[in-house]
Amino acid sequence: MSNVYIDQFPAEAKVIRAAFYSSFLALALGGVFGIIQTLHRTDFLRFMDSVDYYTVLTAHGVFLVISFTIFFLVGIFTWAVTTSLDRGLEDIRFTWGWYSLMAIGITMTGVAILAGFTDAIDMSASVLFTFYAPLQAHPLFYLGLVLFVVGTWVAGVDWFRSWWAWKAENPDERIPLPTFMVLTTMLMWYIATLGVAAAILLFLLPWSLGLIETVNPLLTRTLFWFFGHPVVYFWLMPAYMMWYVMLPKFSGGKLFSDPLARVVFVLFLILSVPTGIHHQYLDPGIAEGFKFIAMTNTMFLLLPSLLTAFTVVASMEHGARQRGGEGYFGWLKALPWRDPVFTGMALAGLMFAAAGFSGMINAGMNINYLVHNTFWVVGHFHLTVGTAVALTFMAVTYWFLPQVTGKALWSRSVALGQVVVWFVGMTFMSNAMHRAGLLGVPRRTAEPQYEGFEFQAAVGSIGELDAQIALGGVLLTISLGMFFANVVGTALNGRSDDLPANEYAGALSGPDDAPLVLDNLKLWTAIAVVLVIFAYTFPLLSIIDRGGLFGPEVIPFPLTVESATTLGFALETAASTSFESAGEIATSALTAVMR
Template sequence: MKGIASINSKDAKLVMAHLYVAFTALLVGALAGLLQVFVRTGKLQLPAGINYYQVLTVHGVLLGLVLTTFFIIGFILATQSKAAGSYTDGERRWGWIGYWMMTIGTITAAIFVLLGEASVLYTMYAPMMAHPLHYIGLTLVVVGSWVEGFVVFHRHARWKKDNPGQTTPLLSFMGVCTMILWLVACLGLATTVLVQIIPWSLGLVPTIDILISRTLFWYFGHPLVYFWLLPAYMAWYVIIPKVIGGKIFSDALARLSFVLFILFSIPVGFHHQLLEPGIDPFWKYLQVVLTYLVVIPSLMTAFSMFATFELRGRELGATGLFGWWKKLPWKDARFLAPFMGMLLFIPGGAGGIVNASHQLDQVVHNTIWITGHFHLTVASACAMTFFGVTFWLVPSITGRKLTPTMNKVALAQTWLWTIGMFFMSASMHAAGLFGAPRRSAFSTYAGNEDTLAWIPYQIAQAVGGSILFLGAVLMVIIFFNLAFFAPKGEEEFPIGEVHANAEKVPAVFENFKLWVAITFVLVLFAYTVPFIDMIQNAPPGSPGFTNVIGR
């Protein structure tokens, strides 16, 4: 039997190329995470030539940057190809150019991590310095993603030109929003890496301004979280309604939430720098207020999703306040994995409120609580949604089927990840309240009397990490089965239809020039005066951008 692919076969090859890299990164990054949690218990010694911070960097770079970026771009390319139509040969060619830039950059950065010359704990975070080629490699990853972003923009613009006066496909609109957020956020990262860090690491300048570098990094670092999250929201808003047999609650509400994420997620980096001197408290306070505004589109998303669930449940005969809960397709892995990610995201959001609150942040700042928070956001809400997407996306675009047997395996993988993440994240949050450090190996704090309070939680992290590693291995097996061994056939590419009673989409949502302009106004408002202060009040004798830390 010949399989029937749901999108253009040439587009599918480009998408799958991204997914091959993403799931390879998942396997290696998960192994590094497993080693990491066992080292933290003090029960494992790494072989000679490998140190804890090297393993930590591998885990962070592969899972936080490589897995997410490759999967997200592959997913956006697939959804846009399905919703807006196939790419032209020229668009596809640029997509491949971006892909190879990202892949070559990933390999380059990885070489220097493995050589022990880039153990910088994932971030481009001075005063830690890596080999210049590590930074150049990661720069290639970012620039390659920009190239692919412009492919997404061009395809969307071409659809608008071919369909004047019509509302653009929701998935294509969301993909454009996600890549706009990514490109605008990366401007801060590009500035510090190209202007400060690479010249410093090459020895072209003797010193670097730490405060400016960190401020530029966190201008990027917070919207990075929403670059991870918005593709999950794409699946929640558009894919999940179709999977459960329901309708999209509101197209307009979905578009508004994505526009608000562009506006509110970028000019808020100071809430990651609440304990750093050199930034006026007023500007910290202002950006904390802006940070809390992100709660608005998050609550809109929660309302929309649970409204969709309830409406579908009522259609199936549910009664009472929570009768719809029983009507959801719990035995469908395409639904269960994203739904469990949604549930874990609830405490993740609550933890985010703690992290953004000045007084509360002082309790958990630089403790492993922060790591536990990231495991509830990117490693739960995002990763589990990406897994749920994979269960249908891979067979759909390769002309294969998700069999009932493989669906059961996928359900098992979902429960492994959920249980593992519960142990991992809960113990990290608890240990953080006792003051357990965020990134340190056991040997750096062994003998500290406070360590005794952390040990049970470190053991729980090892248990959770072991379960998560099994879940990661099983996920990789599922991926390659669906890509190469699943029976040929036709798998649905689920795109939801908008509810008949939904409001019409206002035309202003399509005006990306307006939203980008407002975003830059907010950025200038939030950052111009603080940057002037940082440069004018640099240490005596320092020429603004080159002070504080030397080689």
């Protein structure tokens, strides 16, 4: 028997393959919608009506950040648990059960979104990934999301079952690092998804079904961000896991410190959730003090990311020096840059360093006003989830796909080209998005150009930025094409006997150096829950107190042209009335001052 994953765990390899292919299907769909909207926004190619822009944007967001990322990560989590515990899952039917739940759920959600393109079916869900009320989706959208999330919960149970069974047989051993990472990530996910579960099950779904008349938009929005920030760590922690347990191996070295890796994951478990309000710095109705607490927690969250930067770079350097690298910077030349798996992950890490900078700007309460709701933010998350996570996932696919199919990779050269083209494309696109945001160009807009108004650029011009964004988008699409060529080419290959063994990196400083308390998952979960209670109880109570549990009267707003026109008229009337009254107040105030 060889040491390839598919030979060690054939049944599990099948589930992982299914999860990967589901993930890649979502990536393909999301990519298509990505290029459509890039060319539309930048006005290079507009073949659809701008009214459909939100449908495209919703599909792009949901398919990529929900289905692509999460299907992929359940695949590698299954690999991580089985490989590091060296035992198969307890009951493979249970495993297929959660995979099916996820697949059925996301299909329902996807159908609801895509139905928005046709008038033939009375269904739409053009509510974007954030599904803020009063934007209202068809119930199928929310139901699908619920099933999908429940599927991930059951998946977590599956991995915990494996760990419990293993612990019973190995009572005195430390939790192997990859399993430790899976368990802490899932604990974080259980806490985080309570927010979105409450938002959907208590408010949005009953509202969409017509069981309740109204919702409190600030409440559902706050509950969304309760989940919406930690979900980014749900994407990122698997990428971190790859950087910790795989990248050192591909660099030719060992993980610098196993204990430090455990500390990082524990910090993510306790700090990821009580930070969501930092997405709502501009939301009226949440007191500044609560926002300040969220900012403090967010700044603490920089710590595990900076610890990761140190540990991962130190592990790469260890590999480079073992390969003969010398000097302060000369060791970088000794790294295996011709290996697509390594290069993809290293470039993803480099992009993440840039994202660290824009994230610091987003996180500051005052400086956030400069970039809030601008294209800057879109540039930021295309560096994080769009590159740090997506490029890492694509790069490790070149190692995992042979492991779970038993077939050799179709082409290493195409793979290497693919990761580099992605990096170059994203450099153009994301840099231009950041700069456009600084000029005040808004996000979530089909036609960000206005008559009688021009964005003032100190350097360059809007035309130049648009060209860079479109060029970047085209390069990213080409890169995706190369990726799929490799996936399909590999799937069509015959079985190979010449595949690398299934193993992950060793550690210079191993688990025995880590304090035992780090493995005390109950303790960290309890601390995480307490922090969430501290950060969220008072804001939520105050939101309910001001706006009511089900809110003031809100007109449900499925996105159609008629309702948009009506709403536009209503807003215009309201705005002109308030301007008039503001003018009167100002006049009277001025008169009073002059007296």
